[in-house]
Amino acid sequence: MVVLNFTLTPEAAxxxxxxxxxxxxxxxxxxxxxxRDKFSFTALNxxxxxYAALSLDSKQFFTSYECIPSxxxxxxxxxxxxxxxxxxxxxKGRLYDPSARFGSIDSCEVSxxxxxxxxxxxxxxxxxxxxxxxxxxxxxxxxxDVMHALFDRNVAKNKWSMHAxxxxxxxxxxxxxxxxxxxxxxxDGRTVFKSYTEKISSGKEVLKHPLVTAVAVRxxxxxxxxxxxxxxxxxxxxxxxxxxxxxxxxxxSLKAYYSQPTRPLQFSxxxxxxxxxxxxxxxxxxxxxxxxxxAIQSPSRGNSRARSSxxxxxxxxxxxxxxxxxxxxxSRRAPKRRLPGSRPVTEPRRPEPDADSLFVQQEEDDARxxxxxxxxEEETLGWDASADHAAPVYPTxxxxxxxxxxxxAESSEAIAPTQRVSQVSGGLx
Amino acid sequence: xxxKASIQNISTFTKLTASLNSLGPLAWLKLSDxxxxxxxxxxxxxxxxxxxxxxxxxxxxxxxxAANNVINLEVPLASLNRALKSALNATSAHIRLTxxxxxxxxxxxxxxxxxxxxxxxxPTTGTNNEDPFDQSPLEDFGVGVRETIITQEIxxxxxxxxxxxxxxxxxxxxxxxxxxxxxxxxxxxxxxxFTKQALAGTKAGTASTASRTRLxxxxxxxxxxxxxxxxxxxxxxxxxxxxxxxxxDPSQVHNGEIGxxxxxxxxxxxxxxxxxxSEEGWAVVRIDGRDWGKVMSVGRLGGRVIACFCHExxxxxxxxxPNETGEDESVLTYYVSSYSA
Numbered sequence: 121m122v123v124l125n126f127t128l129t130p131e132a133a134x135x136x137x138x139x140x141x142x143x144x145x146x147x148x149x150x151x152x153x154x155x156r157d158k159f160s161f162t163a164l165n166x167x168x169x170x171y172a173a174l175s176l177d178s179k180q181f182f183t184s185y186e187c188i189p190s191x192x193x194x195x196x197x198x199x200x201x202x203x204x205x206x207x208x209x210x211x212k213g214r215l216y217d218p219s220a221r222f223g224s225i226d227s228c229e230v231s232x233x234x235x236x237x238x239x240x241x242x243x244x245x246x247x248x249x250x251x252x253x254x255x256x257x258x259x260x261x262x263x264x265d266v267m268h269a270l271f272d273r274n275v276a277k278n279k280w281s282m283h284a285x286x287x288x289x290x291x292x293x294x295x296x297x298x299x300x301x302x303x304x305x306x307x308d309g310r311t312v313f314k315s316y317t318e319k320i321s322s323g324k325e326v327l328k329h330p331l332v333t334a335v336a337v338r339x340x341x342x343x344x345x346x347x348x349x350x351x352x353x354x355x356x357x358x359x360x361x362x363x364x365x366x367x368x369x370x371x372x373s374l375k376a377y378y379s380q381p382t383r384p385l386q387f388s389x390x391x392x393x394x395x396x397x398x399x400x401x402x403x404x405x406x407x408x409x410x411x412x413x414x415a416i417q418s419p420s421r422g423n424s425r426a427r428s429s430x431x432x433x434x435x436x437x438x439x440x441x442x443x444x445x446x447x448x449x450x451s452r453r454a455p456k457r458r459l460p461g462s463r464p465v466t467e468p469r470r471p472e473p474d475a476d477s478l479f480v481q482q483e484e485d486d487a488r489x490x491x492x493x494x495x496x497e498e499e500t501l502g503w504d505a506s507a508d509h510a511a512p513v514y515p516t517x518x519x520x521x522x523x524x525x526x527x528x529a530e531s532s533e534a535i536a537p538t539q540r541v542s543q544v545s546g547g548l549x
Numbered sequence: 550x551x552x553k554a555s556i557q558n559i560s561t562f563t564k565l566t567a568s569l570n571s572l573g574p575l576a577w578l579k580l581s582d583x584x585x586x587x588x589x590x591x592x593x594x595x596x597x598x599x600x601x602x603x604x605x606x607x608x609x610x611x612x613x614x615a616a617n618n619v620i621n622l623e624v625p626l627a628s629l630n631r632a633l634k635s636a637l638n639a640t641s642a643h644i645r646l647t648x649x650x651x652x653x654x655x656x657x658x659x660x661x662x663x664x665x666x667x668x669x670x671x672p673t674t675g676t677n678n679e680d681p682f683d684q685s686p687l688e689d690f691g692v693g694v695r696e697t698i699i700t701q702e703i704x705x706x707x708x709x710x711x712x713x714x715x716x717x718x719x720x721x722x723x724x725x726x727x728x729x730x731x732x733x734x735x736x737x738x739x740x741x742x743f744t745k746q747a748l749a750g751t752k753a754g755t756a757s758t759a760s761r762t763r764l765x766x767x768x769x770x771x772x773x774x775x776x777x778x779x780x781x782x783x784x785x786x787x788x789x790x791x792x793x794x795x796x797x798d799p800s801q802v803h804n805g806e807i808g809x810x811x812x813x814x815x816x817x818x819x820x821x822x823x824x825x826x827s828e829e830g831w832a833v834v835r836i837d838g839r840d841w842g843k844v845m846s847v848g849r850l851g852g853r854v855i856a857c858f859c860h861e862x863x864x865x866x867x868x869x870x871p872n873e874t875g876e877d878e879s880v881l882t883y884y885v886s887s888y889s890a
Contacts, residue, residue: 327575331628333700492744494745
């Protein structure tokens with residue numbers, strides 16, 4: 121039997137929403153790991169090229185926090201996994217919005233019902249709203265064994281840090297539909313973030329090729345910059361955008377740590393008891409910039425995976441555990457710098473409107489000039505001709521043969537038209 | 550083959566590409582010594598032939614090629630528009646034709662500065678100081694500015710002279726009625742509403758919708774414009790009056806004064822009335838409401854629009870872009886053909 125109860129302020133609940141939105145960009149399911157001193161959300165993407173761990177400090181992040189794992193003593197933990205969407209439907213947006221009349225909450229209480237003497241195991245969230253309304257959500261969860269990707273910052277000689285808001289501004293220049301991001305430390309005092317797509321096309325197809333965007337940032341504009349000049353490292357641009365826009369919600373600095381291409385890279389940021397760490401697979405030509413660190417042989421795969429119970433403070437470990445290298449060496453032999461783990465685009469996500477976006481103002485002004493898309497118009501004049509009302513059915517007709525036929529079959533009171541209006545010769549006029 | 554220029558009017562260029570992009574994804578861009586031409590010839594729908602004076606969008610403009618210093622390119626408008634949008638806050642923007650891995654592309658280089666204000670723990674030094682040894686944070690405290698260079702690469706195709714030789718601007722007979730259109734935002738919202746009403750109740754994509762969204766546009770030589778839609782269930786129309794029918798310039802008409810006397814519009818002046826109630830004197834075209842909505846997208850450029858009606862045949866719009874000097878006017882010409890009744 122496990123005891124897990126905690127309470128969140130509206131601000132913290134809103135942060136949970138933001139982090140779930142971010143994790144949702146990596147994986148459909150999110151794993152939860154509760155310990156006595158912290159609570160963490162983790163997600164691993166389907167190609168295992170990106171791993172996210174967001175941990176919430178029991179004292180700083182929560183109003184109250186109690187976790188007594190059923191076993192393992194002080195090192196014990198409770199783990200489970202859930203659908204990110206299910207959690208997001210509970211931790212909706214605008215939980216904390218002083219100006220909103222609806223949707224905001226007073227506090228949020230979470231408990232886990234996981235007892236041998238009860239038939240149902242549930243993750244229970246109570247949203248205490250104003251005027252005494254309490255919304256209780258009971259979510260099912262799945263037992264899971266949470267894995268952690270370990271990252272050794274001692275090996276990651278290259279680091280930089282920059283305010284997430286500035287970085288967000290840079291990502292907004294990137295064209296849509298690009299796949300990869302090359303971070304290049306130039307020798308001319310500038311670092312170039314280049315978003316591009318690796319696709320060979322010819323003829324007319326060339327013109328469908330997405331924009332290649334290079335943003336050259338002065339090294340002096342970084343808060344901290346210590347990267348070997350000439351080093352290229354390639355990651356997925358979607359992952360990067362997801363991380364940067366989440367970091368931007370916290371108005372904090374984004375820190376990057378990496379050694380060399382094909383070795384993992386870690387982004388880290390956090391504030392107020394929330395620590396976010398994303399470990400990403402990288403690609404690129406690892407021979408192009410031979411570093412002293414390049415001599416380090418990667419440890420065997422067996423060592424590279426480690427249960428979190430062994431250690432989750434990777435910076436303290438002397439061994440060099442690594443994130444599991446994803447899909448594997450074919451990519452290194454390949455001459456092209458295709459990111460081995462770049463995920464297949466399953467569902468194109470619409471970019472969320474953002475108040476801080478560079479372009480929104482312009483587009484809003486401009487939108488009225490766009491041709492109307494009549495296929496997805498909501499505002500149409502008409503009436504509901506479907507017959508599934510509980511209310512009494514009044515005779516009605518509609519200029520749609522198939523619809524009215526089913527309607528008349530289901531409700532004997534409705535009279536089907538004998539002829540379509542358009543078939544009346546000469547029309548009404 | 551060389552082309553490079555600095556963009557002096559990013560906002561106009563961005564709006565232009567957005568308007569053109571609503572009609573078709575690809576444009577034929579013809580760069581020559583004295584003008585820049587954008588042409589969109591979609592598989593169906595309205596054609597646009599835009600002729601811009603160089604200084605409408607560019608300055609310090611250079612174009613060189615073996616073919617009389619003319620360069621013809623095929624440009625994806627969505628990418629160009631997206632790239633230009635990232636230059637809206639730029640301090641400077643340059644465009645040039647270049648090659649990478651043997652693929653031609655237009656490279657747009659944008660310099661932006663934004664304040665680093667409170668983010669950085671240590672303020673950065675001033676913008677134009679390239680000397681790394683000259684950084685003195687104490688002196689520049691609080692006035693940090695981030696300077697960023699953005700390069701957007703737009704893939705293009707170079708078109709040979711023989712490829713474009715077969716492309717000609719449509720020929721059309723003298724119009725029956727010419728009239729200055731009311732503000733396009735007004736016209737667009739009314740025609741969009743009509744199209745929406747005509748579509749109400751139909752399922753998207755069915756064959757019948759195409760004929761339902763026919764707008765009937767008509768004008769006379771007494772300052773009236775009428776727009777209407779008819780379906781089985783309804784007939785709606787709006788009439789504008791007191792619009793202006795500009796006088797023809799004898800120097801622009803074939804045969805001068807005699808040409809004007811014999812011009813169809815002179816005959817149309819004898820017919821109809823200024824209150825728009827008469828059934829006579831209207832030149833009528835039938836156009837697709839959706840296509841018209843795309844054409845109206847040009848309103849964002851804020852130009853003056855003269856519509857020329859060839860009765861039951863075609864509608865030609867001349868969109869004159871506003872410019873300060875009054876010379877070398879830039880004109881976008883839209884050719885909308887009329888459906889038969």
